[in-house]
Amino acid sequence: MSSIGTGYDLSASQFSPDGRVFQVEYAQKAIENSGTAIGLRGKNGVVFAMEKLVTSKLYEPGANRRLFGIDRHIGMAVGGLLADARQIVETSRKESSNYRAEYGGDVPLRYLTDRVAGYIHAYTLYSAVRPFGCAVILGSQEPTGPSMYMIDPSGVYYGYKGCAIGKAKQAAKTEMEKLEFSNMNIRELVKEAAKM
Amino acid sequence: MMMGSNLDLYSQHNKSKVSGGMNLPDWVSEKHMTGTSIMAIEFDGGVVLGADTRSTTGAYVANRVADKLTKITDKIYCCRSGSAADTQAIADIVNYHLEFHEVQTGVDPPVKSAAVVFKGLCYQYRDQMSAGILVAGWDKQLGGQIYSIPIGGMINRQKVSIGGSGSSYIYGFVDSQYKDNMTLEESADFVTRALSLAIMRDGSSGGCVRLAIITEAGVERRLITGDKLPKFYEG
Numbered sequence: 455m456s457s458i459g460t461g462y463d464l465s466a467s468q469f470s471p472d473g474r475v476f477q478v479e480y481a482q483k484a485i486e487n488s489g490t491a492i493g494l495r496g497k498n499g500v501v502f503a504m505e506k507l508v509t510s511k512l513y514e515p516g517a518n519r520r521l522f523g524i525d526r527h528i529g530m531a532v533g534g535l536l537a538d539a540r541q542i543v544e545t546s547r548k549e550s551s552n553y554r555a556e557y558g559g560d561v562p563l564r565y566l567t568d569r570v571a572g573y574i575h576a577y578t579l580y581s582a583v584r585p586f587g588c589a590v591i592l593g594s595q596e597p598t599g600p601s602m603y604m605i606d607p608s609g610v611y612y613g614y615k616g617c618a619i620g621k622a623k624q625a626a627k628t629e630m631e632k633l634e635f636s637n638m639n640i641r642e643l644v645k646e647a648a649k650m
Numbered sequence: 651m652m653m654g655s656n657l658d659l660y661s662q663h664n665k666s667k668v669s670g671g672m673n674l675p676d677w678v679s680e681k682h683m684t685g686t687s688i689m690a691i692e693f694d695g696g697v698v699l700g701a702d703t704r705s706t707t708g709a710y711v712a713n714r715v716a717d718k719l720t721k722i723t724d725k726i727y728c729c730r731s732g733s734a735a736d737t738q739a740i741a742d743i744v745n746y747h748l749e750f751h752e753v754q755t756g757v758d759p760p761v762k763s764a765a766v767v768f769k770g771l772c773y774q775y776r777d778q779m780s781a782g783i784l785v786a787g788w789d790k791q792l793g794g795q796i797y798s799i800p801i802g803g804m805i806n807r808q809k810v811s812i813g814g815s816g817s818s819y820i821y822g823f824v825d826s827q828y829k830d831n832m833t834l835e836e837s838a839d840f841v842t843r844a845l846s847l848a849i850m851r852d853g854s855s856g857g858c859v860r861l862a863i864i865t866e867a868g869v870e871r872r873l874i875t876g877d878k879l880p881k882f883y884e885g
Contacts, residue, residue, distance in 0.1 A: 558766030562755045597791055598757070 465581035477585055478578050481607035484587035485534035490620035491520060493531060493591040494630070494647055495602040499640040500593030502531040503647035505620065525550040527560050527594050533619035534588030534607075542590055546570050563594040567603040567611050575609025589619045626650050675708075685854025687816030687845050688718060688729035689824075690786040690796045692809045693837040696865035697786040697794040700841035701729050702816065702849050703857035714857045723748050725869065726764045726787030727862050731814035732780040732801065740771050740781060761787040765797030765805055773803025782813045788864045816848030816855035823847055838863060838872070846879040 462468050463476030470476055489505040504520050522530045522543045530546060532539035549569050553561035570590070578585045585607045591614075593602040604619070605611040615635040618626035629650050638646075688701045701718035704711055718730045720741045726748070730737035744767050748759045765785040772781055786796040798811040810828050812820060824844055832840065842859050849855045859879060861872040 556766065556770065557751065557760075557763040559760055559762055562757065565755045568754070 466578050466583070466585055467581040475578060475608075478608045481534075481585040481587045482589075485589045485607070485619055486621065486623075488533045488535075488588075488620050489520070490618060490622040490626060491531045491533045491591060492616070492618040492626050492630070492647060492650060493593055493602050493604070493614065494616050494633070494643045495593065495600050495614065495635060496638045496640050496643045497636055498600065499595050499643075500529070500600050500602050501640050501643040501647050502529060502591065502593060503644075503650065504531060505622070524566070524592070525554075525561065527596070528563060528566065529593050531591040531593075532588050533590075535586075536588075538586045539588040539590065542570065542574065542586060542588065545573055546592075560596070563592060563596060563601045563603065564613075567592055567605065571605045571609045571611045574605055574607065578608060591617060591619065675710075685816075685852070686718060686731040686814030687820070687848035687852060687855040688731050688782075688784055688813045689817070689841050689844055690729060690784045690798075690811050691828075691832075691837045691841055692786075692794045692796050693832050693834055695794065695834065696788050696863065697796055698834070698837045698841050699727055699729050699784065699786050699862040699864070700838075700845050701860050702814075702845055702855040703860060704849075704855055705734060706854050711856070716857070717860060719860055719862045719871075721745075721869075722764050722785070723752065723759055723787070725758065725789065725864055726761050726785065727864060727869070728764075728768070728786070729784040729813065731782040736779040736781045737783060740768065740779075740783070743771060744768050758789060760789045760791060761785065761795040761797065762792070762807075765799065765807075768797075768799050769803055769805040772799055772801075776801075776803045784811050784813055786864065788866060790866075794864070812844070812848075814848075814855065816845075816852035819851040820844050820848045834863060834865070842874055843880050847882060849879070850882065850884075 462470035466475060466477040489507045491504045494501045502521055520532050524530050524546045530543060546566060549566055550561045574586050577583050587607065589604060589606045591602065591604045602614050603611050604614055604617045616630035633646060685704065685706045686702060690697060690699045699719050703715045705713035705716040720728050720730060722728055722741065722745050728741060744764060747767050748764055751759050751763065768783055768785055780801060782801050783799045784796060785799065788794050796808055796811050798806050798808050810824060812824055838861055841861060845859045858876050859874045863870040
């Protein structure tokens with residue numbers, strides 16, 4: 455789909471006549487061209503799997519890693535522009551750390567996701583900055599059970615049982631719909647993720 | 651009106667400017683005293699908080715039925731000792747923070763979070779305030795918990811904790827009579843007896859004993875009036 459912005463796509467502070475913010479949509483395009491990342495939530499944990507795009511044999515092992523630890527209990531998988539994603543990781547780590555200093559405990563994933571999504575959303579409001587060109591999947595094992603959220607460049611987030619971003623996301627989602635997540639433990643999910 | 655008068659600045663002002671011959675009531679220039687006896691104890695399934703009900707300004711009993719057990723959230727209460735104004739102000743701020751937290755996270759706030767917020771304020775403003783607080787409550791993760799935050803802003807989790815000026819007189823009693831794994835009623839009785847002894851010996855503590863018993867089911871408040879307090883050797 456090639457959307458012709460005709461002048462309404464030059465900054466994030468402009469709506470198009472049919473109510474779209476083109477800059478945000480273009481940001482979503484950036485992710486569709488990146489390597490696939492999937493997240494699966496089972497009954498006792500969350501499993502992430504990333505497609506490893508080896509662009510050069512000269513890279514050190516561990517280069518181009520797209521999976522990050524936010525706190526002791528939260529992991530984040532990213533897709534899209536890696537530099538943008540690293541900033542989101544840093545912000546999430548600071549938020550989590552601040553929460554711990556203020557309230558003395560692990561930050562609940564829902565709260566962290568809300569804060570990070572608000573941060574990402576802020577970059578879609580002004581013409582002086584561009585939206586983040588990455589989507590992130592956050593997962594955590596909490597006392598109340600495992601939880602997983604995905605935030606896209608518009609700042610919208612949803613809780614998921616299974617989600618995918620990147621090149622092969624459609625194919626991955628189709629496979630996921632066949633799984634019965636609430637009954638599977640993480641060992642089974644790791645095998646499923648590898649198959650995908 | 652305070653549980654311990656925090657009038658140091660004011661008293662100096664009075665002595666230097668107005669003293670010339672004038673006979674002012676003692677409570678105007680009375681030195682600061684932390685007049686209270688408070689206690690909290692953990693049992694399997696919850697906590698019991700207790701406090702006396704005397705609020706003093708110097709030698710004057712400003713309120714003989716004060717309530718020093720303040721609600722922070724539905725299942726978290728605190729015992730306040732030190733300056734009444736300081737502790738009330740802090741409790742209000744903590745209450746605000748936790749209500750906000752409850753709405754944002756969608757879960758009941760943990761007792762530890764309440765205690766850490768208290769500590770943050772007590773430590774940051776330690777030079778301007780006089781507040782000794784026992785935070786106690788029940789949450790689903792860890793059950794009944796007590797966090798003691800004495801003057802200065804240290805935080806420490808304890809199974810049994812005492813505070814206020816009257817507490818000095820009952821350290822021996824509590825150390826020797828405390829047992830692990832008491833039931834709800836045994837714990838309530840232990841707190842009542844300990845506070846009665848403190849009231850007997852401390853001039854700044856008196857009146858009745860108020861209890862707050864917090865469990866999964868909620869909070870039960872009890873008032874044991876002065877005439878019904880357990881009696882000990884009186885000479």
